[in-house]
Amino acid sequence: MTDGNITTGANLISIGTSTANLGTVSHTDGSVIGDIRRWFDSNTSSNVVFTVGTVDYYRPAYISYTTAPTSGGTLTASFNASDPTMNGLTLDDGGNIIEATAIEGYWPINAGDGLAGGTYDVDLTATGLGVIDYTQLWLLKRANAASPWTLNGTHETATGSNEEPTVHRNGLSGFSEFAVGGKAGALPVELVEFNAACENGIVKLNCATISEINNDYFIVEKSTDLIHYYEVSRIKGSGNSNSLKYYSALDKKPFFSQSYYRLKQVDYDGTIRTFHPIALKCDNFENSEPEILVYPNPFNSELNIVFDNISECKAKIEIINEMGKTIITQEAYIENSAYTEKLDLNKLPPAVYYLKVIAKDQVFNIKVIKQ
Known part of the structure; x- marks a missing residue:
């Protein structure tokens, strides 16, 4: 890849054709937005790259087999730009408490075509997360979207920079889904809760944070189509905090139809971070006005x-x-x-x-x- 992004849609990009023809990748710019598949044989390997990401950010995954697989096959990877949730957190890794996940997304990496056995190291480059202290980032793993995040393998301190951190985990086995987690203060605002409920024709929204850095205020927005959003209210933030903070807002004129609510967090310098939306449909709005x-x-x-x-x-x-x-x-x-x-x-x-x-x-x- 030398310039621009490739969007695969329902298809995928396959590098190589078999364990005898693994293929190679050269990358200078751009991301694969979707699935990319690569072949592995039954030997150790080093820094096999999956050039995935989003339209705006290159977020590659690197796999290095330190103990050879018992049989070769493929790995298929992508970057899913949706909230990984915080199911299973907090986690304790030798006294290091992982309190939050980066909301920007996660990496599904799945084995196929007979690939089995072996142990590997994984490196994820997480560009564009608004990181405060990249050395306090951790790599997390879970079985699937319904499962809790866990700590498989051994932690290695993240490298790179706050703008382009790379998280590392060594000695893993089995493939599934991976994400970036952080200790207190690693991520700008660590959101632990955001929910909405219908009460007598009014929507009550609640959120909670466990860490805030330079947080000026929140913007609560709503939408009917996940494209166009309307501001509901603004909530003053706590600036800098390492304790649990609760916030709430009311939407006194909610949409009659299926609605989506989201938070935007605004720093003192104007930097905006947008959290993923939640869905809500209230059934008790018979008296709502047009x-x-x-x-x-x-x-x-x-x-x-x-x-x-x-x-x-x-x-x-x-x-x-x-x-x-x-x-x-x-x-x-x-x-x-x-x-x-x-x-x-x-x-x-x-x-x-x-x-x-x-x-x-x-x-x-x-x-x-x-x-």
């Missing part, structure tokens, strides 16, 4: 209108200028209780406008800004 939301606002060319808790009907949409003149009129058919209508307003000159929506004998007025 609501219209728009995004983005301000907008450049397209404006999206979200009809929340408005059942199937025909809606009238108007764009009104500051002189009170209606300059655009169109109709939309609301197909469900969480419907989004997209308006192409590219030809409008930059200015302040007023969006008027009439649906089910209700009138909604929202100020919008064209940039």
Whole structure:
């Protein structure tokens, strides 16, 4: 690989064809976003690289067999950019207490084609985690997504830098899933809990941290599609802390449909870290009022209108200028209780406008800004 990323989708990249033809990899730039498969024979090996990562970050895995496999075969690896959770934590590794996982993702590495036996060392380069002290990072292992994180093999102190740390673990056996864990103070904000619950038409959100460094505040956001998010509230952080801290927020106007909530953590210097969303669907919102939301606002060319808790009907949409003149009129058919209508307003000159929506004998007025 010399430039750019490769996205495999439902396919995979296979290096080599058999235990007699292992193949080679040369890498200077880019990541494989998806599965990459490599062949191993029944000999020891050193730093066999899996060039995986995300669109923005190269996060390779390296496998070195220190005791030869009893039979050759393949390993298939990827980087899964989703929350590894903290199931099984805390962990005690010779008096070193591992309290959190890096939320940015984890590495599934699975054996196939008859690969068995042997012991190996694994190195994971975890670029872009916002690490505070890379020497306090640990490599964790679990059987699958439903299993707790464990400590298999022997720890070796991480190398590299806070920007590009590499975690090491030696003398492991068996393959499954791997992640980066940290002692207190290793990661910028160590989140141990984030949940949401419906109570009398209001969503109550709770979170807890066990460590914070330079934490100015949290932003709570919600979404119906995991793409477009709306700010619910801001919560003041604790700055620097090594003790358990609890936070809560209320969403007094939750979406009627399936919703997703997420946290953003903002440092004093403006650095933002986004945690993975949680899903929630409340069944006791019969009395919730219909609501219209728009995004983005301000907008450049397209404006999206979200009809929340408005059942199937025909809606009238108007764009009104500051002189009170209606300059655009169109109709939309609301197909469900969480419907989004997209308006192409590219030809409008930059200015302040007023969006008027009439649906089910209700009138909604929202100020919008064209940039």
